[in-house]
């Protein structure tokens with residue numbers, strides 16, 4: 126990657142019309158794969174092919190004679206010189222042009238720059254037009270002489286090849302210069318922005334330092350434990366590639382042997398068969414070993430990733446969609462599996478095949494190889510352009526598909542809500558819209574795919590015909606006594622090599638796409654793996670005993686997912702061991718948030734929470750969470766048996782499970798199930814009723830024998846019998862424990878040691894039920910509202926009425 130402006134700029138955010146100039150130090154670089162470098166590369170290949178063909182063609186006399194007695198239709202050293210001139214002109218003009226064009230993007234009104242640019246564009250096109258005109262004229266004259274002039278003395282095969290290559294390259298290069306203007310204008314779009322912090326570290330969009338750049342090295346490091354398998358795989362790969370490299374040679378040998386004798390033919394055919402068999406056996410091992418390494422890698426990666434995900438703080442899950450995380454686990458890891466093992470093996474195989482085949486092709490006939498190499502760039506440029514387009518489209522296609530997937534997952538997992546709102550048609554319509562978006566991209570891809578097939582197919586056919594025609598001519602030369610000809614067997618081998626190189630090339634471009642996908646997937650996976658939970662999940666002190674004392678000291682809290690709204694504004698209270706404290710207040714006031722903070726699902730913005738006289742941040746979260754049990758109003762069970770749900774997270778004997786179930790009034794209903802404690806509860810416990818789920822959750826909490834019990838009373842009405850059973854279980858669970866309850870029932874608040882009224886993030890009132898009722902405050906209003914809603918039983922109603930009348934009398 127080249128530096129565009131090595132000096133680091135400092136600028137403020139401002140709109141320059143096209144993009145926002147980033148705040149702070151930054152610089153830009155240009156990608157290596159860009160117009161200028163591609164052009165220089167093509168000209169270099171042209172020069173190498175030309176010089177090699179010129180130097181390998183003919184004996185010394187011929188070689189010298191060709192120079193001293195220069196003749197337009199017979200000499201070729203002019204073409205080799207022209208190739209060198211091309212290098213000089215492109216290497217001098219293009220980098221300057223790129224530089225001035227880049228500057229001009231920032232100084233569009235600089236006339237000097239504009240004039241200089243125009244001149245350079247014209248010069249570039251002019252030079253390459255001259256080169257094209259010269260080589261085309263020369264090629265035309267030679268072709269004319271071959272066809273019409275019987276006295277014309279044929280050139281050496283290599284020289285013929287040189288003329289063909291010079292003409293083809295000149296056409297390609299001239300066509301490329303036509304795109305110079307457009308490509309230079311795109312410099313600003315393709316440049317890569319690097320931001321830095323004040324310490325000089327490179328940072329990403331969000332200002333976080335880019336710790337370890339995702340590169341092949343890190344990907345390869347992932348596969349380190351599989352090194353042994355991979356080395357064995359590589360050995361098999363080398364043997365199997367060797368076999369496929371030499372096999373075509375024997376293919377040709379069989380054709381030639383057939384023209385000599387039967388015994389020769391049989392012998393050569395058997396050798397060829399043996400080579401293929403050895404190749405296949407090693408291919409089999411190669412394939413098996415690489416796939417095995419991949420499977421091991423992905424299994425390890427998935428496990429590691431999953432345990433890393435579940436270690437993240439709760440706030441992370443508030444902002445990250447479940448579907449997205451599942452995608453990372455399922456498909457991103459799969460993409461990485463292929464990229465780090467099977468794809469790398471394929472890449473090495475194709476590279477070996479290409480280099481080996483090309484070397485043997487040169488060995489068989491340099492001229493024929495030269496002709497082939499001359500037509501390759503045309504096909505490859507088209508293929509690369511198409512590849513880029515496909516990559517962009519594929520990315521969009523995947524994104525749209527992922528949107529559809531996430532939406533489907535959300536709808537299906539909350540099918541009950543969808544059904545109860547009769548939302549089936551709506552979700553189907555939304556899903557169809559998402560799918561349609563991906564279909565539109567898929568359609569474009571289909572059309573482009575067809576076009577590409579057609580164009581590249583015709584080009585390939587043209588290239589093969591050219592090679593075949595030229596090879597045929599060499600066979601003809603051979604049978605008619607020219608020393609530069611080849612046998613039909615060599616032509617056969619050559620054609621097979623051509624196909625092998627073409628296939629390796631085509632498959633390699635497909636691999637490029639896979640690698641790009643893998644880089645994308647690895648960025649996402651490594652991002653996740655590198656992410657450190659802001660609320661740690663382990664480490665800290667483990668005490669011998671934990672008392673249930675809880676203290677909030679001036680707690681301010683904002684949910685990270687909604688940074689603009691402060692939810693708790695200076696909350697302070699104490700819960701002493703053995704007390705039952707009720708949190709009450711209007712909906713959205715912050716009661717559940719307080720409970721979340723006690724579980725240390727989040728850390729407060731400021732203030733201290735102490736549990737058993739120690740700040741929560743000093744305790745080992747995994748340890749203290751076992752001492753603090755939470756029973757929520759809508760418990761979520763796991764899709765396993767009742768027994769496993771109660772034992773969740775701990776080894777517990779069936780006797781213990783039964784004992785806590787009895788205490789939680791759950792044993793009775795569990796015993797009525799045919800499979801008892803082994804009964805499966807279904808996804809999120811759907812096969813149990815609300816009351817049953819709550820009692821299982823209470824049993825779960827009791828099994829932990831918690832020092833502190835956090836309760837969220839159900840607001841949803843259960844039937845009287847069920848409510849009675851749940852209430853009885855809750856009362857039993859509360860006995861002898863420190864309890865904080867988000868209370869909705871008057872009976873609960875009346876029994877509470879202390880009632881804390883939370884309203885809009887602050888403590889509105891604090892005291893016993895009787896004290897608070899005496900105040901004409903939020904609590905009294907709440908109680909009256911409950912009375913009106915009829916949400917209290919007859920005894921409560923009478924007691925409250927009596928109390929209020931007494932208050933009014935006073």
Ligand SMILES: Nc1ncnc2c1ncn2[C@@H]1O[C@H](COP(=O)(O)OP(=O)(O)OP(=O)(O)O)[C@@H](O)[C@H]1O
Nearest residue numbers: 443684686687692711712713714715716717718719
């Ligand atoms: N995970 C979250 N991310 C962002 N905001 C949240 C989150 N959970 C709750 N809130 C917001 O915090 C505020 C307090 O919510 P909280 O659930 O603590 O209220 P509550 O008093 O328990 O209400 P209710 O009695 O209805 O359960 C609400 O405005 C809510 O929208």
